[in-house]
Amino acid sequence: MERKKFIFMTTAAAAILAIPVWYYNSCSSVYDQSLTKPQLLSNIWDTETIAEIGEIYKKQHSSENSPSKLIKLLSESISSEKGEIVAFINQRIKEDYKTGRIVTIDGWILSVTEVRQCALYSLTQPK
Amino acid sequence: MHIDARNLENNSVIQGDICIIGAGTAGISMALDWIDTPYKVILLEGGGFEYDDQVQNLYDGETTGQRYYPLKSTRLHYFGGTTGHWAGMCSPFDPIDFIKRDWVPNSGWPISRKDLDPFYARAHEKLQLGPYNYEFTYWKKELPNLIPFSLDEKVIWNKMWQYSVARFGKLYGDTITKAKNIHLYTYANVVDIITNGTITDIKEVVVKNHAGKTHKVRAKHFILACGAIQNARLLLASNSQAAQGLGNDNDIVGRYFMEHIEHASAELWLSKPFPTKLYSWSYGARASAELAITEKVQTENRILNGTVSLYPLAFSRNLDSEMDVWNNEDPRKSAENFRESISEAREAAKKVNEGSISRAFQLHTRIEQAPNPNSRVTIGAEKDDLGVPKTRLNWELTRLDKRSIRKIYQLLGQQMGISGLGRVRLREFLRDENDNSWPEDLNAGWHHMGTTRMSDNPKRGVVTSNCQVHGISNLYVAGSGCYATSGAPNPTLTLVALSLRLSDYVKDKM
Numbered sequence: 164m165e166r167k168k169f170i171f172m173t174t175a176a177a178a179i180l181a182i183p184v185w186y187y188n189s190c191s192s193v194y195d196q197s198l199t200k201p202q203l204l205s206n207i208w209d210t211e212t213i214a215e216i217g218e219i220y221k222k223q224h225s226s227e228n229s230p231s232k233l234i235k236l237l238s239e240s241i242s243s244e245k246g247e248i249v250a251f252i253n254q255r256i257k258e259d260y261k262t263g264r265i266v267t268i269d270g271w272i273l274s275v276t277e278v279r280q281c282a283l284y285s286l287t288q289p290k
Numbered sequence: 291m292h293i294d295a296r297n298l299e300n301n302s303v304i305q306g307d308i309c310i311i312g313a314g315t316a317g318i319s320m321a322l323d324w325i326d327t328p329y330k331v332i333l334l335e336g337g338g339f340e341y342d343d344q345v346q347n348l349y350d351g352e353t354t355g356q357r358y359y360p361l362k363s364t365r366l367h368y369f370g371g372t373t374g375h376w377a378g379m380c381s382p383f384d385p386i387d388f389i390k391r392d393w394v395p396n397s398g399w400p401i402s403r404k405d406l407d408p409f410y411a412r413a414h415e416k417l418q419l420g421p422y423n424y425e426f427t428y429w430k431k432e433l434p435n436l437i438p439f440s441l442d443e444k445v446i447w448n449k450m451w452q453y454s455v456a457r458f459g460k461l462y463g464d465t466i467t468k469a470k471n472i473h474l475y476t477y478a479n480v481v482d483i484i485t486n487g488t489i490t491d492i493k494e495v496v497v498k499n500h501a502g503k504t505h506k507v508r509a510k511h512f513i514l515a516c517g518a519i520q521n522a523r524l525l526l527a528s529n530s531q532a533a534q535g536l537g538n539d540n541d542i543v544g545r546y547f548m549e550h551i552e553h554a555s556a557e558l559w560l561s562k563p564f565p566t567k568l569y570s571w572s573y574g575a576r577a578s579a580e581l582a583i584t585e586k587v588q589t590e591n592r593i594l595n596g597t598v599s600l601y602p603l604a605f606s607r608n609l610d611s612e613m614d615v616w617n618n619e620d621p622r623k624s625a626e627n628f629r630e631s632i633s634e635a636r637e638a639a640k641k642v643n644e645g646s647i648s649r650a651f652q653l654h655t656r657i658e659q660a661p662n663p664n665s666r667v668t669i670g671a672e673k674d675d676l677g678v679p680k681t682r683l684n685w686e687l688t689r690l691d692k693r694s695i696r697k698i699y700q701l702l703g704q705q706m707g708i709s710g711l712g713r714v715r716l717r718e719f720l721r722d723e724n725d726n727s728w729p730e731d732l733n734a735g736w737h738h739m740g741t742t743r744m745s746d747n748p749k750r751g752v753v754t755s756n757c758q759v760h761g762i763s764n765l766y767v768a769g770s771g772c773y774a775t776s777g778a779p780n781p782t783l784t785l786v787a788l789s790l791r792l793s794d795y796v797k798d799k800m
Binding site: 176203206207208253256257259260261263264267269270271272273274 | 556559561562646650686699701704705706707708712713714715716717718720721737
């Protein structure tokens with residue numbers, strides 16, 4: 164096989180394999196929807212407030228202003244068992260509070276994890 | 291025995307063993323302690339048994355600095371004093387309140403909480419409180435519906451309160467007037483304190499009233515018990531022999547005026563209903579709690595001692611600021627405005643108390659004020675009807691006060707997050723860590739403290755650890771003016787305890 168053709172074929176093959184993985188990570192249709200629902204805050208706020216808080220956080224943390232980034236951050240260390248995601252996130256929120264991973268947004272004292280959930284919600288909900 | 295000083299012949303000389311100046315909480319508590327002793331006690335009250343506008347006017351004064359209530363409206367000038375309209379909230383100071391804290395300038399009392407404990411127990415009798423026991427576990431057994439939040443006890447604890455309904459005027463009027471050795475003189479306003487030539491002993495005090503009468507009172511010992519502002523005023527105004535006023539060689543009288551900052555500071559939104567009576571207060575209740583920061587965490591964070599109380603948010607959001615409502619010079623009208631404001635807020639709350647707000651609470655701060663020499667009482671050029679220079683109060687807060695309030699809610703917010711009970715939201719004035727300003731409507735507790743502070747060093751305090759004015763052998767101060775720091779709790783229980791301790795001290799000297 165010619166060298167140029169070999170490079171083209173391997174690049175194409177890599178792209179064919181990588182695109183679905185990227186798609187899985189970035190498109191709202193494939194991640195667990197519970198990542199966008201901060202459980203405790205949902206008992207306190209309406210969805211509009213969740214989105215507003217998420218918007219503020221995104222503005223303050225522009226490097227996290229994409230669904231893929233937020234999904235990646237929220238999914239870190241999560242096991243593949245779908246039913247465990249909510250419990251895992253809740254536990255991480257508690258850990259955030261314990262370790263001081265806390266942000267204050269619009270006066271609310273919040274865990275970084277739950278406010279990332281708000282940000283993801285604001286990015287993935289239809290305007 | 292009761293004598294109306296307006297009816298005495300002009301220039302009468304009254305003589306006794308001890309003279310207590312002021313028949314409010316401190317003065318009456320002391321007088322009660324001397325009933326049936328072999329000593330003749332002269333108890334002087336500037337007013338009568340009921341409100342008298344002419345007498346109340348003597349409390350008029352000017353305020354500067356942080357906005358404050360009209361001075362005339364913050365105390366009651368008749369027999370029974372400010373218990374005539376107090377809310378009865380009682381809780382002892384914590385051990386940390388008495389110690390020197392390197393992060394709180396000018397902190398540290400020359401006595402400890404242990405020194406006061408026996409007197410707190412006696413103060414409970416005078417204030418008709420329950421047992422001298424502020425352990426949550428005790429009250430939980432007494433009142434099973436006191437369910438606590440499950441928070442880390444190493445950070446947050448439940449500081450218990452008890453509630454007195456004692457109005458000293460009504461409660462002790464008969465007891466005092468029927469006591470043979472207690473000579474209560476009403477309409478006897480002390481306007482001057484006269485010393486010997488070396489200013490080491492009080493010879494007599496001069497009393498006046500609106501009937502144009504002037505009398506003299508002579509005794510072996512004199513106790514100033516007129517409240518922290520008035521005590522300082524009297525010492526400063528008694529300047530015919532000592533130019534700076536009595537007990538003021540080191541320019542401390544009137545300084546370190548402290549209040550309790552009592553302000554809506556944050557909100558707590560619970561994720562689920564949490565039925566408990568522990569954190570709610572109602573007049574006549576026996577006990578309840580406020581959330582407090584442990585001494586260890588206060589030390590680690592270098593903050594002041596403060597507590598947090600809870601009020602339903604639907605109600606509190608509709609409640610006008612006390613600083614805005616308590617704005618009439620006449621304390622009765624201010625109190626009426628206050629009650630009306632509460633009624634209106636209750637009505638408004640009924641319309642909005644649905645959904646998650648029904649589980650939400652206003653978090654109300656109650657915190658000591660860091661001792662600050664620039665927060666002070668002085669006297670002005672203008673005089674009252676009886677010729678005493680009027681009070682000027684400059685109320686001044688510090689950065690530490692604000693940082694402490696903010697940190698308390700940050701800690702509480704963190705603990706609420708760990709527990710999963712709910713979330714805390716700071717009020718706007720606390721959000722910017724670099725903002726050291728205060729809201730215009732910042733509320734205070736109507737608590738006056740610190741103007742004749744206690745220290746064994748005369749350069750740092752006006753009175754000794756026994757409440758004797760430094761350098762004057764027979765002059766003492768009873769009341770919250772002696773506090774070196776102000777603690778978080780309302781001052782009455784502690785000032786009664788301190789007065790009873792002083793009472794024992796003076797008895798020993800007789």
